Amino acid sequence: MKKTKESNVSKTAKLKGSISTCCNISKYADELEQLITAGTSTSTVVVQQKTEAFKERSLHRLLSNYLLGKNILSKTIFHESSTRVDQAQKWVYPDMVGVEFNEFQEFATRSLLKAAETKEYVALYSYELKRIIENDHQLKEYFFQALSNSSWANYGYLVAFDINEDIMEEMERLNRSFGIGIIKLSPYSDNTLELFPARKNELGYYTIDKLCRINNDFKNFITKSTKVLNAQAEVLEDVKSGLQKFCDRGFSSQEEILEYCNENHIPC
Template sequence: MGMTLNDAIIASLDEIKEPTTYMQVYKKIMERNYYDFRGGKTPWSTVSASLGNFIRNRDSRVKRIPQKGGNFTYFLSKYESEISITALEVVDNVSTTAPAQVSGPNQGFDERSLHKLLSSFLKSTGVLSKTIFHEQSNAKDSNQKWIHPDMIGIRFLNLHTQTSQAFLKAINRLGTFELLAYEIKKEIKTDYELKKCFFQAVSNSSWANYGYLVTFELNDVLIDEIKRLNQAFGIGIIRLSSNPFESEIVFPAKYKELDFITIDKLCKINPDFERFVEQVEKYITADSRYISALGTELTNFCDSFFSSETESATYCKQKNIPLDKLLEDNGVF
């Protein structure tokens, strides 16, 4: 199967790296023969419309900058730190309305099959994540069931020079990274389900800088109560999409200091968690000569992720995860 138009756009932006116009993206697609427009009369207009859809659908991979005359330039989010601050001063806000999901029961897929969707979304926002298998924990009693998050993640502060990186590490190594915890659910449809899942997330993320409750289906009637709980306890909410790059942080989590007593306890009882902490420690304490190799090692240790929406759509079909209606409308399947 060849590239979808969206994948071709992502590949082109990845090569260009800096903010660019829809016409330059179109030219790059044609230059690389990434996509067959099948004789369309104005294929550049199709590219322009598709770039707009990335923004309207809250796709985490792409951002845009308003230009004079109502035009925009587009770039990949992962290159944002390398783009001049002046160029990024005005970035437009996007709609927070979630894309419609295909209706139908979701009982045909396993909750853990959502992990790869989440890891793909997190990777696009600069977070490396790792599934924590509670079955491997040494603590088998039921009193420990709300101490394990489903997934953990790490985000590194992106500094451009070795001098600034070394200076920050010398002052405070904790300032170079943030640890995150994720509790994942297939659906949250009632107030009772929300309360139960939310306080499970509170318990499971007590040790982390940020804690999130992640769900594939969320009843919008609960938004006001979620906002209240978010403000009171600081747990963020992520609405997961079958196109992981269009997943939505409904409410961001609030920062808190790391709890090293709980981290120590999790290291003792769960080998997955302990190995993750070991990998992070090796990376943040490494000599600059070994940073690149250890970064690759950490990435390979963490959960795998999708590089395109075509891959994620194929995976969802295999796992019986309902596809977003937008994926079907765009002809991915």
């Protein structure tokens, strides 16, 4: 028994160390300690059986399709392509990133906004995707992973294909406390639900710089988004088209969505 307690303390210390590399852990240290000492619920086995038919990354295109309808361009960040991959970097990379530009019809208005209030012209998003959130233990683990991975962004989201309604109250509490939004993803954009909105934060430039140095997918996304910000009127559409081609694709029809879901064993 004593050995188990020491093991839990060790796990907590390691987890705190991994997250503290990218954001301040002090304000939610107690939450994390409860998460580790609580252990894994027996329903995890059921969760694995329920979701093993499709891969988590196959959800990325569904999310991208939904975000395109909200004028947000998104891009998968491939963790395996990073230049530095170790345990300390575990909760740093988001699964997907997104960018939204305020669209005014007149270029003169956009230029004024960029010159006066650049932060009001562009918003950067971070998304952590999961197949299912079944219980309180999973919720806390995934939520704090999303919180850690989005410390650089204006808005951070935890996205899941299936969410147990019994944990909705705890989900709302965490959302109010830490500002991470929660999306219940569906193959069809009209059925995708933003259960809780994300709270806006200032960009974390030191973390953005760190991620650019570590991961080329992230660096290229930031570079191409910045080119759109700096583009002159005569080349703006071409530059934006380059960003769109770099980002993840959506779908052109309901039939294409259905075919994609069937190929990837995603329930729809």
